[in-house]
Amino acid sequence: MSVAKKEYKRVTVKSLVDMKQTGEKISMLTAYDFTMAKIVDEAGVDVILVGDSASNVMAGHETTLPITLDQMIYHASSVIRAIDRALVVVDLPFGSYQSDPREALRSAIRIMKESGAHAVKLEGGKEIKESVKRILNAGIPVMGHLGLTPQSIYKFGTYTVRAKEEEEAEKLKEDAIFLEKTGCFAIVLEKIPAKLAKEVAESVSIPVIGIGAGNGVDGQVLVLHDLLGMTHQFNPRFLRRYMNLYEDMTQAISQYVEDVKSVDFPSEEEQY
Structure with a gap:
């Protein structure tokens, strides 16, 4: 059963808790620049994540590890200038905490x-x-992230589903409860079994947002460029592509090249 969407002038950490309590699902997407963040915000997304996935999407690195704190601040500043409504959460990059x-x-x-x-x-x-406690004690809201943690990719050695075994699943549940008790306002669960994710969401009072964690959680997050089909080599089961911009943009740019070379562009109407 769908739940009526409440209109929030500004989404806050309290708004997300309210959404969980009323059963309204939380929408979350990544953004890394002003133009895309403006579109995402105006489309009504609740949370914008300035993810360290910018290392992959924007800079072309194989992992999230190379991106620096200065670069994350640059991307976050660009996003903040674009938004009027969404809550903006920023990843602390590898090595900074x-x-x-x-x-x-x-x-x-x-x-x-x-x-x-x-x-x-x-x-x-x-x-x-200790890092979480220090940040929270300074009055800074913290979102946790459990399951597949890309900053630890060389420890895992693979991007496969996490917490399939009982020992790891129990640790994940304990960590989720710990993060709530410590004061985190929400948790992202990445690429874990849907049954486990649902159990975690029901065991804590803070919102649990999934990516590859099934529909039993309190919200969903995707990488914007994946959702729009701007990337095309990456095809995990959890990804739904709502557009195929890679193909559309390639065709448009190819047509532009052809029009320039044939002197079709600019036309008489496109000159001064």
Whole structure:
């Protein structure tokens, strides 16, 4: 049964908790620049994630590891200038929070001060507890991220589904409860069994947003460029492509090249 959508002038961390309580699903998409963020915000998406996936999507790296804190602040600042409604969450990049809680706090403060973002997201559970606590104690909202954590890809060695075995599934459930008790306002679950994700969502009072985690969670997130079909080599089961912009854009640009070379463009009407 669908739930009536409430109109929020501005989406806040409290708005997301309210959505979970009323059964309204949370929509979340990535954005990395002003133009795309403007479109996403005006389309009514609740949360914009300035993801470290910019390392892949915008810079062409194989993993999310190379992107720097300065680059994340640049992308976040571009997004913030575009939005009127959405809550903007920014990934803390690899190396900016894992080993030193003081460095984690400095990184989070820089993102909040220099970009104007509304919250940060960290990958991991109890192993990063001191970093999470330091950031929360400074009054900065934190979103957690469990399951497949791309910043640990070389540890996993693969992007396959996580927490299929009982031991890892139990740890994930414990980490989710820990993140809630510590004060995180939401959790992303990536690429885990749908049954487990539903159990986690029902065990915590904070919103759980899935990517490849089934429909038993409180919301969904996708990478914008994947949803629009701008990427085409990446075809996981959880991805629904709503457009095929790769093909459409390629055809449009090819037509432009042909029109320029044939002197069809610009026409008389397109000159001064």
